[in-house]
Amino acid sequence: ICTDSAVYADGPARPTGGAAAVAMLIGPDAPIAFESKLRGSHMAHVYDFYKPNLASEYPVVDGKLSQTCYLMALDSCYKTLCNKYKKLEGKQFSISDADYFVFHSPYNKLVHKSFARLLFNDFVNNASSIDEAAKEKFAPFASLTGDESYASRDLEKVAQQVAKPFYDTKVQPATLIPKQVGNMYTASLYAAFASLLHNKNSSLDGKRVMMFSYGSDSTATMFSLRLREGQQPFSLSNIATVMNVQRSLSQGMSCLQKKFVDLMQLMEHRYGGKDFVTSKDCSLLAPGTYYLTEVDSKYRRFYSKKESENGKLANGH
Amino acid sequence: ICTDSAVYADGPARPTGGAAAVAMLIGPDAPIAFESKLRGSHMAHVYDFYKPNLASEYPVVDGKLSQTCYLMALDSCYKTLCNKYKKLEGKQFSISDADYFVFHSPYNKLVHKSFARLLFNDFVNNASSIDEAAKEKFAPFASLTGDESYASRDLEKVAQQVAKPFYDTKVQPATLIPKQVGNMYTASLYAAFASLLHNKNSSLDGKRVMMFSYGSDSTATMFSLRLREGQQPFSLSNIATVMNVQRSLSQGMSCLQKKFVDLMQLMEHRYGGKDFVTSKDCSLLAPGTYYLTEVDSKYRRFYSKKESENGKLANGH
Known part of the structure; x- marks a missing residue:
């Protein structure tokens, strides 16, 4: 991969x-x-x-x-x-x-x-x-x-x-x-x-x-x-x-330019940053995806995993 | 290596x-x-x-x-x-x-x-x-x-x-x-x-x-x-x-603490930095060593090589 x-x-x-x-x-x-x-x-x-x-x-x-x-x-x-x-x-x-x-x-x-x-x-x-x-x-x-x-x-x-x-x-x-x-x-x-x-x-x-x-x-x-x-x-x-x-x-999705720019600004702010939690909205993620939930004050990173449909991992077909 | x-x-x-x-x-x-x-x-x-x-x-x-x-x-x-x-x-x-x-x-x-x-x-x-x-x-x-x-x-x-x-x-x-x-x-x-x-x-x-x-x-x-x-x-x-x-x-060399601290401060300043030239003093380098001479305004890095003794690379013995 x-x-x-x-x-x-x-x-x-x-x-x-x-x-x-x-x-x-x-x-x-x-x-x-x-x-x-x-x-x-x-x-x-x-x-x-x-x-x-x-x-x-x-x-x-x-x-x-x-x-x-x-x-x-x-x-x-x-x-x-x-x-x-x-x-x-x-x-x-x-x-x-x-x-x-x-x-x-x-x-x-x-x-x-x-x-x-x-x-x-x-x-x-x-x-x-x-x-x-x-x-x-x-x-x-x-x-x-x-x-x-x-x-x-x-x-x-x-x-x-x-x-x-x-x-x-x-x-x-x-x-x-x-x-x-x-x-x-x-x-x-x-x-x-x-x-x-x-x-x-x-x-x-x-x-x-x-x-x-x-x-x-x-x-x-x-x-x-x-x-x-x-x-x-x-x-x-x-x-x-x-x-x-x-x-x-x-299945492509479009995103308004303003929203994209806002997301880029958030990423700029958080890149290499610490002491933040992420949005709880994972609606755009595919089932089974791991995602960042928090970076603590010591820069330690925490992840969660989106529930899979039917409890099984999607495999693309 | x-x-x-x-x-x-x-x-x-x-x-x-x-x-x-x-x-x-x-x-x-x-x-x-x-x-x-x-x-x-x-x-x-x-x-x-x-x-x-x-x-x-x-x-x-x-x-x-x-x-x-x-x-x-x-x-x-x-x-x-x-x-x-x-x-x-x-x-x-x-x-x-x-x-x-x-x-x-x-x-x-x-x-x-x-x-x-x-x-x-x-x-x-x-x-x-x-x-x-x-x-x-x-x-x-x-x-x-x-x-x-x-x-x-x-x-x-x-x-x-x-x-x-x-x-x-x-x-x-x-x-x-x-x-x-x-x-x-x-x-x-x-x-x-x-x-x-x-x-x-x-x-x-x-x-x-x-x-x-x-x-x-x-x-x-x-x-x-x-x-x-x-x-x-x-x-x-x-x-x-x-x-x-x-x-x-x-052949170990000692270095005064103050000099070491000064060098650390210089490194802190230059780490990831641009637009500087380094000291021309390479007396402490072994013959044949490549060393950084400049990082330009676009972060491009330039190196030089210390002359070898007798024009030959030292090989440790």
Whole structure:
């Protein structure tokens, strides 16, 4: 189980906050399997997103830098992965060699940019995914340096144009949940992958899915999954049924901005604080949830647990 | 490599602060080997030592509670270990079944108390280490509850009396460094063990050493090591020679209390702070050490490295 939450100080970054969790069941004979030889990682020491003020829950974030770091990490991981593929298979990897591309998805525009960036990489690699028409479109950008290529709006536009038909088949099916829910941080990539399972479950047998995982400050891995329908209860179709993405999305709740801002202010006040009790209202919590009831004068924390329906823990279906 | 540091707010706990590191080389055919079946662990959720104030480096500590937690963890680990021994060997374990006992050593008085506590456990277990004279001494405490036994000064006194001859042979050789250096936190147990290697290196072949590791808030393990002299360069004698404990202890430096207090105040001011440069004086640092030079207005941290002697990294000998 992996989770985190991100909240931002009042200002332009606040709407990009989010929280989510992903639970993964790991075992033998899985319908979703790593192709462990096909993997590229990248790390860099950068100050794109960090939490230097220990008394505050809010990070310091440089949105523009963070986006460039993301794209640089993407290029670097893709390059490593292509090199490994060449050693293993004796030929150049291109986006044609995978059926789907799933991205860490802070916002959908970055997913568009990222996939387009892979097409530009394929052009630079002279890969088979780039036909003559695409080559002509990319040609004016052939001599750009790395930094120039990240800054060029024209390249971005052309790349997205070239990528469009591929995007619709290889990326779009893996965008539903992040688009509906917004930034999900740690769980983001897996929410995107869950969207693919939801949209394409019955047709995924034998498909290869490239996953791009990114964390600011900065660590990234691109890795390959090979899917097969598998056996009950762990078949892809049953996983999609049990996840019931449509129902979860329909249960979303809206919250007035004023109420959200008030809650943020309460959290600011209580973050690292002591000597308070929390509201007794746990109506919004799922049955079985543990919740904080008190932090005493010595900062000791006390929790309670919401009663489960029928005395049993809910398990999601 | 394991390390931490602990500093305390002005007050009675301040002298118990400390910092140390231990580096362990792990490999096959080691002269120091785990007896991995002989191990007992204990965990508890307790507020004996914790750092709830994120804006401060200082912990909140309850010294009396922490000592009781330590002794409870010791009892619990010893009990588990004795049970495992009984299953494996078909007989009751006692302190007679190990040659040395090495403890996490915040201060030597607690090491005395702890070893004495093991003797009391042996009495309760009717173990072979307890002769008739010792049985008579412990008899008045036979019916104490656990809590009463932790609180009883009389029991503590009697237990230390019974333990005295065993302490001198089985514990004292593993107390030199913690006694000289003070609380070493994460490295404490291993500094105590290094003392044993230093004192007894040539006579440790075939010996069993019981190690008790404790961390507040609270996690503890008692585990058994079996030693053999081993082959160069990883023989116990050579390890003792290379460590050169005597030389390291002789290189200790004293610091006037006022200077220490001034440094603590500077650290309080800078902890989590920004927009400062550090003193350029690195005369006290070992050659090759990285050190902080600046934290800028965005909290970004910059480091430098002290020149090595002869352009080579010192490696301790």
